[in-house]
Amino acid sequence: MKKLLTIILFVIAGTGISVGQGNNYVQDYTKYQGLALTPPMGWNSWNKFACNVDEELIRKIADALVSSGMRDAGYVYINIDDCWHGDRDSLGFIHPDKKRFPSGMKALADYIHSKGLKLGIYSDAGSQTCGGRPGSRGYEFQDAQTYAKWGVDYLKYDWCNTEGLQAEGAYKTIAAALKKAGRPIVLSICEWGSSKPWTWAKNIGHLWRTTGDIYNCFDCIEDHGTWKSWGVMQILEKQDGLRQYAGPGHWNDPDMLEVGNGMPVNEARAHFSMWCMIAAPLIAGNDLRNMNEETKAVLTRREVIAIDQDSLGVQGYRYSVKDSVETWLKPLKGGGWAVCFLNRNASAKEVSFDWQKEVITDSVSKLVLNAKSTTYAITDLWKTGKPASTKKPFKRLIPSRDVVLLRLMPAKK
Numbered sequence: 417m418k419k420l421l422t423i424i425l426f427v428i429a430g431t432g433i434s435v436g437q438g439n440n441y442v443q444d445y446t447k448y449q450g451l452a453l454t455p456p457m458g459w460n461s462w463n464k465f466a467c468n469v470d471e472e473l474i475r476k477i478a479d480a481l482v483s484s485g486m487r488d489a490g491y492v493y494i495n496i497d498d499c500w501h502g503d504r505d506s507l508g509f510i511h512p513d514k515k516r517f518p519s520g521m522k523a524l525a526d527y528i529h530s531k532g533l534k535l536g537i538y539s540d541a542g543s544q545t546c547g548g549r550p551g552s553r554g555y556e557f558q559d560a561q562t563y564a565k566w567g568v569d570y571l572k573y574d575w576c577n578t579e580g581l582q583a584e585g586a587y588k589t590i591a592a593a594l595k596k597a598g599r600p601i602v603l604s605i606c607e608w609g610s611s612k613p614w615t616w617a618k619n620i621g622h623l624w625r626t627t628g629d630i631y632n633c634f635d636c637i638e639d640h641g642t643w644k645s646w647g648v649m650q651i652l653e654k655q656d657g658l659r660q661y662a663g664p665g666h667w668n669d670p671d672m673l674e675v676g677n678g679m680p681v682n683e684a685r686a687h688f689s690m691w692c693m694i695a696a697p698l699i700a701g702n703d704l705r706n707m708n709e710e711t712k713a714v715l716t717r718r719e720v721i722a723i724d725q726d727s728l729g730v731q732g733y734r735y736s737v738k739d740s741v742e743t744w745l746k747p748l749k750g751g752g753w754a755v756c757f758l759n760r761n762a763s764a765k766e767v768s769f770d771w772q773k774e775v776i777t778d779s780v781s782k783l784v785l786n787a788k789s790t791t792y793a794i795t796d797l798w799k800t801g802k803p804a805s806t807k808k809p810f811k812r813l814i815p816s817r818d819v820v821l822l823r824l825m826p827a828k829k
């Protein structure tokens with residue numbers, strides 16, 4: 417009998433099956449596949465409300481997302497950023513601030529889900545969030561379980577107070593924790609591009625911030641002393657050289673939108689258009705309860721959103737610059753192209769482009785825009801009117817800090 421037992425144990429050991437412990441030590445550090453196949457769309461509390469978040473606000477924002485037509489235009493995530501937190505209990509479980517979220521997160525998630533929306537939440541890889549609330553360091557698996565239990569669908573995971581941590585390892589830990597918790601949750605990596613997450617995060621997160629925080633201006637830098645935040649144009653500049661890392665399920669994140677937070681409509685339109693050209697997540701950051709018609713028209717322009725959400729998922733690029741007027745291109749599914757002329761000047765500029773003159777090959781996707789061999793129908797995406805064609809050169813006066821955004825589709829023969 418003893419001999420038989422020895423043989424059985426020997427055989428088990430030989431197959432590599434561990435006895436007693438199971439194989440719980442095998443971690444799966446990868447994100448949920450099949451999420452964010454196009455850049456995520458939604459709303460986040462930070463840009464407008466900073467730490468002033470509570471359940472009443474979040475419910476009203478969810479209502480407004482629906483009544484404004486934004487949900488139907490594709491915005492689904494309602495993301496609560498920093499400062500929702502209360503304390504950890506004696507077992508280490510995190511609870512929302514009781515005064516701000518008296519009904520609890522599960523009830524809020526239920527409400528949001530009942531509207532056909534999804535709930536996003538925020539934490540931090542360090543001991544405290546940037547706003548000084550409890551971070552997830554040392555509590556990753558517990559927090560992931562809690563979020564899953566509440567019905568959270570999206571986690572923005574920040575990088576303040578991370579002394580001694582290494583980013584790739586820390587984000588792998590939270591990815592493993594989310595996987596283990598068993599609920600598909602989008603992981604938004606927010607370490608401001610410091611450790612070049614585009615080089616390591618493809619299988620860990622669904623999007624990663626490429627820069628520090630956006631500032632609510634078109635063309636400025638805000639110096640906070642120890643750190644800076646960046647205007648729309650400054651953030652755009654910082655996307656250079658990153659486009660080959662983006663694609664379905666893994667996106668460069670140039671930070672959330674400032675549309676509706678005070679920029680004039682031409683600047684808001686240019687900001688929104690450029691975020692669509694670079695396949696950025698479209699996370700609105702304004703007060704949806706009091707939007708004017710201009711803001712709503714920008715955020716819900718379906719033709720423009722379709723450029724961002726194109727299923728090919730190729731991030732656009734700056735093709736040429738002349739006189740501070742930039743020509744950006746983005747190849748689309750089905751042989752089409754988005755073409756955006758961005759006038760960064762303080763005055764109007766005329767742009768002209770002769771489609772017949774050059775055959776353009778995108779070095780990343782290898783797709784070709786060839787108006788010599790193909791005639792494309794041209795639609796102006798911010799205007800209504802008859803389509804034009806690439807048979808004739810394009811000419812237009814672009815107002816200061818504005819765009820002309822075109823969609824070229826191969827005309828049917």
Ligand code: GLA
Binds near residue numbers: 497498546574606628
């Ligand atoms: C960091 C992030 C911001 C926001 C704040 C919250 O600065 O980059 O997007 O989440 O923290 O404190």
